[in-house]
Amino acid sequence: MSDTALNLHQFSQFGHLDHIGVAVKSLAETLPVYELLGLKVLKREHVPTEQVDVAFLDTGECHLELLEATSEDSAIAKYIAKRGPGIHHVCLKVDNLPELLQRLDASGVQLIDKTPRPGANNKRVAFVHPKATGGVLLELSEDQPADQMSEQTA
Numbered sequence: 001m002s003d004t005a006l007n008l009h010q011f012s013q014f015g016h017l018d019h020i021g022v023a024v025k026s027l028a029e030t031l032p033v034y035e036l037l038g039l040k041v042l043k044r045e046h047v048p049t050e051q052v053d054v055a056f057l058d059t060g061e062c063h064l065e066l067l068e069a070t071s072e073d074s075a076i077a078k079y080i081a082k083r084g085p086g087i088h089h090v091c092l093k094v095d096n097l098p099e100l101l102q103r104l105d106a107s108g109v110q111l112i113d114k115t116p117r118p119g120a121n122n123k124r125v126a127f128v129h130p131k132a133t134g135g136v137l138l139e140l141s142e143d144q145p146a147d148q149m150s151e152q153t154a
Contacts, residue, residue: 018093018141019056019063023076024085027055027068039064047120052076054120065091065120089127091139100140101126118144 024030031041039057046053051074057064067088069077079088094100097116105114112127119125119141128138 016093017062018091018139019065020087021065021067021089021091021139022086023079023088024066024068025080027053027066030066031055034064034066043121045120046070047118049118050074050076050120052120056121089137089139091125091141094140094142097124097126097140097142104128116142 027044034057035041039059042056042058042063044053044055051069051071053068053070055066057066067076069080071077076088101111101114101116105111110129110132112129113125116124116126122144123141124144125139125141128140130137
């Protein structure tokens with residue numbers, strides 16, 4: 001690794017895969033299939049800032065995050081309209097998200113978010129543009145500081 005390369009391990013919990021986000025047209029229609037596979041719903045949540053309803057499924061080491069749009073203007077609705085349902089993003093759990101975003105930005109990495117924003121499950125999140133990651137929308141996530149936690153669940 002070169003001296004200018006970012007060492008993600010200093011910001012991540014050893015590259016810990018947190019979840020895979022899957023855009024679905026309907027949680028009500030999709031969840032029963034996953035439940036038949038033996039996956040348990042850990043949590044359901046409404047995330048108004050992202051205009052989605054979310055269901056987190058336990059897969060062991062990481063989670064599946066099923067995302068259903070609650071507005072035609074949401075990023076998930078637009079994604080489904082353009083590409084159809086399917087894998088939307090991959091999420092890595094990191095530490096010190098603001099510092100990581102500053103370093104990525106300073107290194108010329110194309111970011112969707114230059115500052116963290118509230119996400120599901122009491123997390124702060126930011127997205128790296130797929131053009132910077134070989135075509136994968138990459139979400140970076142960290143636990144929200146206790147003094148900034150908000151009740152987003154419905």
